[in-house]
Structure formats: structure tokens, C-alpha cells
Amino acid sequence: MIRPGFLSPAERRELVSCVRSQREDHGIARRANAILLLDDGKSCHAIAEFLYLDDDTIRGWYKTYREAGWDALSFDGWKGGQSRMTADQEAALCDWLKDRFCRSTVEIMAHISEKFGLRCSHSGCIKLLARLGFEYRKPKALPRVASTEKQASFITMYQSLLAELGADEAVYFADAVHPEYQTKPAYGWVKTGSHPAVTTTAGRGRVNIHGAVNLETFDAPFVEPTTVDGVSATQLLAKIEERNPDKRLIHVIWDNAAYHKGPDVREFLARPECRIHLIQLRPYCPHLNPIERLWAVMHQHVTHNRHYPNQKQFANAILKFFRKTIPNEWKSFRDQVSDNFRVIN
Template sequence: MICTGFLSEVDRTDLIELARDGSAAHRLARRANALVLLDSGWSCEKVAGALLLDDDTIRRWHGLFIEDGLEGLTRFEAGGSACLMNDEQQEKLKAWVAAALPRSTRQIGGWIEKEFGHVYAGRSGLIALLHRLGLAYHKPKVIPRKLDEDKQKAFIATYEKLLNSLPDDEAVLFADAVHPTHAARPAGCWAPSEETLAIEQTSGRQRINIHGAVDLETGQTRMIEVETVDAASTIRLLESIEAFYPMLVLIHVFLDNARYHHARIVQQWLAQPGRRIKLHFIPPYCPHLNPIERLWGVMHKHVTHNKSYATCAQFADVTLEFLRAKVPRNWPRFRDSVTDNFRVISPATFRVMT
């Protein structure tokens, strides 16, 4: 008896899609159908009966999948092969994909037809071929143009040293500005197949300016809405932070190297007697070293994705309510997405597309 649950969520989704793909070879679809039924708890005998096969065939298909995954299901015995291309053509395809970085299977299928005269009627068979050749669908990461590994390492070491020696009467916050636009942001979601979804678009021209800070230890935030993010708004934010922590001796605020953070009036404000804030600057071109950048992403996910607001004022109210109240109140839920689990990004580890 084969135990249920041997499919990963990704494998199960791929197999169901393959089984429902009317353009896939019928024998390949039957194999996919058999694996999904086995994973749902059906016995080999029951699956074989449903598909008008013998149970040894079902067991053999299961063995192929366990050994080689989806690629194993695309191999057939004498009488045919799921692959239309010989070894030399496959190597040429692999080299072309590596050089051209095509964005769709449609583009790849067109190249194969033009170069070799082979037509892949089904997307699933072509995807199986690409996987078998060691090719995968990638979404490129966006990295800054100028990254200094040594400065990243030095910053991380300094930050960790500060945290390890931080007294109880001090705190660490990360600050930044964000400018969300009053516009609907469509995002993929599951829905009944017969429905066509839409979001009512807004003007997309108005935006709000928020200068804010977050305490990763407690989830407390300080968020001010401003007309313009500048040196004056920086001082307002720092005043808000000091007022929120009246009993602390020193508050460490980490921020980026925006010119207004270095402005003379900001330095003059910090030099006033009784000020309890010390600024620490993140290395240039390193937004990944500022956790509040991740908080902005969480905000968009909960406030702007698949959401539409009639007015910019309503949009501003919901955004600020989320950042000022919902984030601190639900910090255990959000903190794993807004962390100081820093890493060094090295351009040498990427193939940079041009």
C-alpha cells in the first residue's frame, strides 16, 4: 500500500495542471491523473480500475515519479518518446536558452520549430524537456549597481556588536521614508474559474509621503505624514521618537544616506543639549540592510494589493492606520517578515543581465 501525501504542493499542482491540459499527450495525462489519485488515498487497484489499466502499471508509474519526478513520467517505452529532439538538438537548445534567456515557452517553442521543424503542441511536454535539460524559470533579483562587500560586512559586524552590548536603557530603531501612490495594485489570487476579476482603477497621480521608524524589538512604530520628505521632516520624526521613549538614555536610529539626513539643520538639532538620539548610517546602495524597507513591502501587501480606495484621503487613513496601529498590535504576526537577518550581497554570485 502506497502512503498518501508523498507529493509536495508544487508537484501536486503541476500534476493536476498536466492532467487537465487537453493538448498534452493522452498517455502522459493518464500518468499524471494516476499519481494524483494515488496521493489522494486511492489504492493501485482502484486507480487501475478507474483508468482501465492493470495495477502493476500504476505501481511502475509511481516508481518513475519517485525516482525522477515529472521528468520520469515523460519517458515512454518502445513505440515513442516524449522528446522530439535528438541529443545534438537538445544541446543546441540548451545553449540558446542560456544565451538568449527567453521569457516564455511560446518563444522557446517558436525557436525549436524554426530551427529544427519540431512542433510542441503541448506546453507541459516542452516544460518537461526544459527541466530535463537542467533549465528552470527564473525571476531575476534586482540588485544595486554599486555594492561594496567590505562595507556591508563591516556594518553588520558593528550592528551585531551594538546589539550584544545594548543596555536596558537604550533602544535601536530603523528609519526611512516611503511614498505610496493612490493606485490599485493588481496581485494574483485564487478564485472560481468562471469569474473574471477586476479592480476599479484610481487616478494614480496622488501620493502620500510618510517618514517613519520601527523598533524591531517591540514592533512599535513612529509614522508621520508630511508634505515633503526633507531635513525638517527628519527632525519631526526624531522628535517623535524621543517623545515616545522618555525614559531611555540613548536611542540609536539607523537610516540611509539621503542628503536630508545629513543636512546641517539636522546636525544642529542633534547637537542641542539633552538630545538622546544617535544616528547610524547604512552603507550606500544597501536597502537590504534596512529592515523598514521590508515593512513597506508588508504594508503594500495588506493595504494596496487588490484594494481600491475612492479618495486619496481614505487611502492615507488606511495606510497610516496599518503602520501606526495594526503593525504594533500584530507584531508577532509580522516580525518574521521584518527582520534584521542581514546578508551580504555580492554581484559576483549573480549573472547580471544587460
């Protein structure tokens, strides 16, 4: 029988520190825990049952501790297996892996077998890759953007346009958006331990909006076409003209979509009384169109964490945002929809 209280205060503090340390190896901390429990008066049988071990293991740990101290008991002695691959083979494997993206260890194990005549298990291959500095993860998706020079040239052009803008001129940013009739869960602050949920929708319909925004007045004309095309583009341009009867020239900045420069738009621009001056955004530069930020605000107000029983109610909520929310509340989100442009590498 092992008598309790065999540890000195200093020895006990050392073992308690080991148990509580998050950096300590789990197996070593478990040995310290067993010695502390023995010192508390627990039996070898009770400790072994609690730690899912056998009595002899606990007694062996106690004997080692009493005879050689904590340093001997905490020494693991396991150094891992010796790799069967030479340093040159490992270097060759690293070079081979750097030139490709292997989805599975099966491909890597097959290469090792074919190239070096060695066989390794799935777990052995994973350990080898970890030791060589590889990890399993997916690549980061990078948005396709225009060159930094093209982005910078647009920003310079836009700043010059604003600097020279006359009192009888206006600038609008325009684009199309297609909010879908689908529940969009979004992050938010909730009580710890709670599990908030939002009902999903079964439909796949969407609302088409072809809209524009003037960052100075926050005028946001839009049309709701069945299909976004050249006709809806000219309808939007006509509405912009209609809402600016006092402007001699209206600059409209939008992307290079085919319907933004097709025959319908060219015919509209060819009118003698046309007051629209189109400016095409650089390709792959949605971050240089502030209306994209307005679409984000729309989703925050209408779609995020909201459920609509049917598509009609969803469409009405979208239209309400453009007809009422923007005219009445635009000052509350004006800072979110700005022309604070920056170049993305």
C-alpha cells in the same frame, strides 16, 4: 474500400502509444491517428476532412503501412536545409553576437550580408540562431548592491551593537515611504476558471510617511510631511526621543539620503541634550533595513487588491495602518519584519 479491423492487437497498441505520447512529432502522431481511424472503419474522405488533408494522402499512408509497416510510415526523412555558412563563419558570428545585445534579426541579417556576403530570410535567421545556441529574451535586472565586504561589515557592526546594548539604550530603523494612490493587483488563490478583477484608480497622488521602527518593542513613530526632507527627518528624530524618555542613547539607523545628513539634521544633533546617535546604512543596502519589510506589510494590508473611491480614503487607510494596525496587530506580522540579515552577492 479499406476494410476495418486490419490491425492486430499489438499493432494497435503501438499506434495508440504513439498518438498519446507527448514526445512524438506531431506529423508522425497524425499518421498513426489516421491508421487507427481506418482500422475503426472510418472512410478516407472522413479522416481527410477531419485532419484537413486530402483522400490520396490518407490512402498513401495506408498503402505504406500495409506494404512496409509502421517504421516506414513513421520515417520523416526531412533533415533540414544545409547551412550556407561555413563552420568558421558560424564561429565568427557567435563571437560577434556574444559582444553585443541585438534587439532584432534585422541587425544580424545586415551583419551576415556585409561580413559574409550571404543573404538570409527572417525565419532562416531565427533558425540559424537557434541552431547556434541563441534565444530571444530580455536581460535580468540586477539591483545595485554594496560589495559583500561592506554588507558583512555592517552586519558585524550591528550584531556587536546589540550584544553591547545597555538597558538605557534603544535601536530604531528609519526611512521614508511614498505609497501612491493606485490600485496594486497582487497574486492570490482563486477558483480555477474565474477571472477576479479590481477597479483601478485614476489619481496620481501619494502619501508621504517618514517613519521608524524598534524591533524589540515594535514602537513605530512616524510623521506625515507634505515633503520628505530635512525638516521631516528632524521631526521624526524628535518624536523618537519623545517616546523614549528613559533612554540615555537612541541609535537610529537609516540610509544616506541627503536629507538624512543635511543641515537640519546636523543642527538637531548638535543640541547639548540630544540623545540620538545616527548610524548610516551602507549605500545600496535596502535589504539591511527592516523597515523596508514593514513597508511591504503595509502594502499587503492597505494597497494590494484594494480600491479606494478617492484619495482621502486611501490616505486615511494608510494612516490607520500606522496608528491602529501596527500597535494592535504587530505580533501577527512581527516575523516578517526582522533583522535576519544576509549578504547578497
